[in-house]
Amino acid sequence: MSENVIEMLDVTKRFGEFVANDHINLELKKGEIHALLGENGAGKSTLMNILSGLLEPTEGEIYVNGNLEKIDSPSKADGLGIGMVHQHFMLVDAFTVTENIMLGSETTKGIRLDLKTAKEKIIELSEKYGLAVEPDSVIRDISVGQQQRVEILKVLYRGAEILIFDEPTAVLTPAEILELIDILKNLVKEGKSIILITHKLDEIRAVADRITVIRRGKSIETVELGDKSNQELAEMMVGHSVSFKTQKGLANPGEVVLDIQDISVKEKRGSLAVKGLSLQVHAGEIVGVAGIDGNGQSELIRALTGLAKVDSGKVFLKGKDITNQSPRKITEKKVSHVPEDRHRDGLVLDMTVAENFALQTYYKEPMSKFGLLDYGNINSQARELMEEFDVRGASELVLARALSGGNQQKAIVAREIHRDPDLLIVSQPTRGLDVGAIEYIHKRLVQARDEGRAVLVVSFELDEILDISDRIAVIHDGKIQGELNPEKTTKQELGILMVGGKIENEEN
Incomplete structure (x- = not known):
């Protein structure tokens, strides 16, 4: 009997003339964590959507526990013990944890929902796999990390033995990522088998047993974790050498472009999230804002862009x-x-992608004339931006939701840089991007700086903040706790400020 719980043989998926998966082969052994590595738009999510029953393959065969299966619906995948935790959660915000987990697989007593039995099962599963959640909490009131636990419990509730995780750390804080790694290890210890899609090579090294690399819709190679360095894996993924360090010269700051003076901003529930914060950003520099999630970063950016009210300052x-x-x-x-x-x-x-490129300029020439949209110019601009920023999709006329997460991000960056701003505000610029796309986005941010723009970057990735910033402002409890020179500081010093501590010579 085969040791593989999943075998995908020569799986091909076409959307019209576009080939998303081109005769891909993938094997998953029982009790392993198998990483699926590839660029944004390489076809990883499409392949896993086929395995989870959301899409049907154009060609190829899928064996589950040695049996040839036709997985033509999510319910068929559920019946085969296959469950997928999607990158963008599929939860109903107004429902409780229990209601979301039960949805589509309701426990009943007669004609009534049996919430008591469902809660007991959820508590049992959460204790067994280290997935602590409160069954009666409403989804909109819990953290992103807890919402992800609900998604995992949903597939376990349905009896999944094979779990697929699509970019599971893309929206998590560093602490939540460490918690998820422990959860994945615990799931395998309990006999589950996991396919993990991620772009983060350090995370792969922390959990994976084997890695299959997909490039432009084709499976390139499957390797044991210890056989390849990060540099070699990155080159296999993108097809060329990748630099993990952004190349940039010294900044040449000019006039003050953004001057934030003692502002306070409330969060949605009414308490202050930003508390008397002051910060300046000059033309020709990148200021990185580092901090633990929930310390006022989101409210600060929303206030600067007109999406939230400034209460004072x-x-x-x-x-x-x-x-x-x-x-x-x-x-x-x-x-x-x-x-x-x-x-x-x-x-x-x-x-469409083209319409999204025109969202900020559709009411101006040349995007419209005499009050009518000029789709010739809208589509032409989109084709140019897709080529310049390497946004991969079948065409500019596909819906934005059809792009991979990374290509959606590149499309937004393309639109915002193309508008020739004096101030570029960027939150989580490379969330969910592969190493090649990260390298490219960082290069474009540095280019924007060198063209004399002021650039403000908020990121939870300390490596990113240290790599691209000319000056780092650390935010804690809604205030700037200190400013540091990225060339002369360390993650340890950043960490001290991020938790509200003080260090000597902050201007070092």
């Missing part, structure tokens, strides 16, 4: 007061914004 752009102006007025003053949540704030998923 002032925001100046090149000496002019823009406090509490509308998002359109702020963007028209040459401010660009790459938001942290690309689905909620960055894209209209059911509009």
Whole structure:
């Protein structure tokens, strides 16, 4: 009997003339964590959507526990013990944890939902696999990390023995990532088999047994974890040498472009999230904001871009007061914004890629004439930007939701840089991106700096902050705790400030 619980043989998926998967082979052994590595748009999620029943293959065969199977629906995958935890959670915000986990697989007593039995099963599963959640909590009231635990419990509740994780750490804080790694190891210890899609090579090294590399829709090679260095894996993934260090010269700061003076901003529930924060960003520099998630970063950026109200204090752009102006007025003053949540704030998923490129400029020439949209110019601009920024999709006319997460992010960055801003505000610039795309985005941010733009970057990735920043401002409890020179500081010093501590010679 085969030791493989999954065998995908010559699996091909075509969307019209576009080939997303081209005769891919993949094997998953019982009790292993098998990493699926590839660029954004390489076809990894498509392949796993086939395995989980969301898509049917155009060609190829799938064996589950040695048996040839036709997986033509998610319910068929459930019946075969296959469950997928998607990158973008599929939860109902207004439902409780229990209601979300039961949804589609309801426990009943007669004609009534049996919530008591469902809760007992959820508590049992959460204790067994180290997935602590409160069954009665409403989804919108719990953290992103807890929401992910709910997604994992959903597939376990349905009896999954084979679990697929699609970019599971893309929206997690560093602490939540460490917790997830422990959860994955615990799942395997309990006999589960896991396929893990991720771009983060350090995470792969922390959990994976084997790695299959996919490039441009084709399986390149399957290797044991210890056989390849990170550099070799990166080159296999993108097809060329990759630099893990951003090449940039010294900054040449000019005039103050963004001047934040003692602002306070409330969170949605009414308490202050930003508390008397002051910060300046000059033309020709990148200022990185480091901090633990939940210390006011999101509220700060939303206030700067007109999406949240400034309760006190002032925001100046090149000496002019823009406090509490509308998002359109702020963007028209040459401010660009790459938001942290690309689905909620960055894209209209059911509009085409071309229409999304025109979201900020559709009412101006040449995107419209005499009040009518000029789709010739809209589509032409989109084709140019897709080529320049390597946004991979079948065409500019596909819906934005059809792009991979990384290509969605590159599309937003392309749109915002193309608008020629004086100030570029970027939140989580490389969340969910592969090493090749990260290298490219960082290069474009440095290029924007070198062209004289002021660049403000918020990221939870300390390596990213240290790599691309000319100056680092550490935020804690809604205030700037200190500023550091990235060339002369360490992660340890950043960590001290991030938890509210003090260090000597912060201007070192």
